[in-house]
Amino acid sequence: MQRRPQGLLRKPDAILPRRIARSAATVDDGALPLAEIWNWIAEQNRAQRHDAARIPFAMLRNWSFDPDSGNLGHDSGRFFTVEGLEVFTDYGPVPHWSQPIIHQPEIGILGFLAKDIGGVLHFLVQAKSEPGNHNGVQLSPTVQATKSNYTRVHKGRDVPCLEYFRNAPPENILADVLQSEQGSWFYRKRNRNMIVEITDDIAPSDHFCWLTLGQLHELLKVDNLVNMDARTVLSCMPAGLADGGPGPDGGLPAAIARSAQSTAGSLHTSTAVMSWITEHQTRHFVQTTPIQLKTVKEWHITDDVIAHDRGLFFGIIAVEVTTNSREVGGWTQPLVRPNSIGTIALLVRRIDGVLHALVNARMEPGYLDVVELAPTVQCSPENYTDADRPPYLDTVLNIRPEQVLYDVELSEEGGRFYRARNRYQIIEVGSEIPDCSADGGLAGYRWLTLYQLTDLLRHSHYINVQARSLIACLRGLQ
């Protein structure tokens, strides 16, 4: 047998689902051992300086409030603007409001390069500081580029590896789909989520590291380490299919594997799931109109924050960023600062040995198409009184320790959000939580399998960014 240049450890499998399953099963035998990965992250944290100091809006450079509209934007007209949005809807208890929201109509690229190393798919991860990170570097995809980035508006250095995504041959593309981001903070923002396999030998800088999917799954179990962009791209990974099937029955890993690998055992047919989504797109009236920031009601602006009059939701602040690790040495910019750490939880249940996840058809004003599927619970509990608590929140707040499959604090995108952290949980429940199509269940909720969710993730506008994070994490529990 001929040896491959990089040292062939196992026979490569040509079938993508098996290659993905093999990468997911490889933790200790990756190109770099886990212990060295920890060292690399620590090194990157020492090497990359990235400070974001709050400043008054008046100290923003090249950013200003438009005298007519009050909108906050960059002098170039690029990057993003903070504008207003007026919402009328019959979804939820509040029929009408206005709010500040980020407009970023350009579609960026979030992409992982993949490469066969020693017979196992590895993914090129970047250790990256972002101004909003509260803890230094986080692990990001290979490329995280706004159109302003890659068309050089900010006069920075080239984005490494970008050309592999912009000119990928079709046969090298493992995933390529537009996905939405936070619909409460962004107006119809989408990014292009890509995974592209290469065979070139490339020599990326020490900000980069090749990791297996199994190693990424381990790192997803660490607080605030794998960033939002990495999580959303990972969620778009095609389904893995292990040699020999899901393994012995009875255990959680087998229930997850069964859930991931076929339509068999799904509580609802795919046609019924599509019809349920269509019903919810149709059922709710949502009218959103971009308005001038200065006409937003119940919000006010001070020297250094745009805030809700009762201190709810989030604020818009300004920061001065100094860094030694990015395309430019320093800049100022606005960021969204949420007021609290949110609770984002997915209830899962074994139904006849197949894991199902309870997703919610949720309206957020920034969605392009009325609703997307969200985790079971997605809220900041302190924004609710006892009378109007979201469904299943009490279930999440009153679980027993043995029900917790996953409980990690994860950060949202540090390029737009200031220290935005949420507690992500996956909680196993039993038949005390009923089928939602049955009497007593809630129309806006349905139990779906991982296979069904993975199939929907091949398309835009179905699964929201919080659910995508939890799907990436759930796959890592096999």
Next chain:
Amino acid sequence: MQRRPQGLLRKPDAILPRRIARSAATVDDGALPLAEIWNWIAEQNRAQRHDAARIPFAMLRNWSFDPDSGNLGHDSGRFFTVEGLEVFTDYGPVPHWSQPIIHQPEIGILGFLAKDIGGVLHFLVQAKSEPGNHNGVQLSPTVQATKSNYTRVHKGRDVPCLEYFRNAPPENILADVLQSEQGSWFYRKRNRNMIVEITDDIAPSDHFCWLTLGQLHELLKVDNLVNMDARTVLSCMPAGLADGGPGPDGGLPAAIARSAQSTAGSLHTSTAVMSWITEHQTRHFVQTTPIQLKTVKEWHITDDVIAHDRGLFFGIIAVEVTTNSREVGGWTQPLVRPNSIGTIALLVRRIDGVLHALVNARMEPGYLDVVELAPTVQCSPENYTDADRPPYLDTVLNIRPEQVLYDVELSEEGGRFYRARNRYQIIEVGSEIPDCSADGGLAGYRWLTLYQLTDLLRHSHYINVQARSLIACLRGLQ
């Protein structure tokens, strides 16, 4: 063997794809023979009176131009409005324009009831006059209801059978998906396309008739008979799968059957197709802003028409409708009147024995998400000079008779469009039209199989209404 109540002619097949294939194969042995269907249509044409006479805008009742915006709307605020749209884009030769456009944000239901009659699925077709029809009744789905219809804004009679769609049990739903309509005339309009199977014995009025899919395919070959709403719902039909597979190789029917029945033999993988669509959603900049009708440039308004200054595209007119067949006896309303009969053509090609159709990622300003897949050619040839003719138009205009698989004039929706007719063609070509991913091919075009198109039709925003019509017709050529 027990006899079923309605007289069992064949053993029913429980597997939906086989039931659909059986219905498609049944032309002569339906509940009603074709000859009687012709008689029924002739009768309905005699019985249903429906005249639409052009009137000046001043004679519209309950419709008026808003004094501030100039928008044309109904006093109730429902139905639809004619407003303006301003477009900036890098797609196509014109980077900036404004135009009148119909706003109809409510989502209506277009639905066929299906029922097993004698072991064969039948679909309940309605003979329906619409004010814009140039030729009396056309065949429509069982239900064709705007939200204004079914919430009774126009004080008409109940819509028959509507409740079967509004409260369908999931297991009876064969298709349920939002689909867009003409993006040049409608701003982000979608209708809910549904097919629902029932077992109830119902006794619809003589406006209705149960037809097999094979009979519908025959009727699709008749000029201006099967209406647009029926065609779009038919396009969302799940794939059929005939007993015994596609039949002997070599013939066109076998090539269509192979194209419809699996991913085998597709020129492009489904991942490559999704990536190509994502690339085109990302590639083009399209900014559309609703504006006041009075601020639309290069258009003018007279007593009885809103028209383009150079007589291009379409006009908005008003009609007085008198009828004996609808929920109310008569009304007035605006309609869009296109200026010419368009050419809508799908090139198809057998590639290794599998039929592929050449679709175009096309931007229209009313689409929710930048591009949808259109037929190979979709235009009004007289709007173009020799210098800027659309790709493949000359191919379509210079075909030999033996290349024509389908060539029928079909009408667009008569409730919104006045005598809007287009020539729909399916044309078989050979390898003189190259693979579009190869050198010399056009980036905006791809050869897809029927299976791939049917899979995309389970989702919104992929296939435009013109392509959906041709897909329904193409399936009928097996």
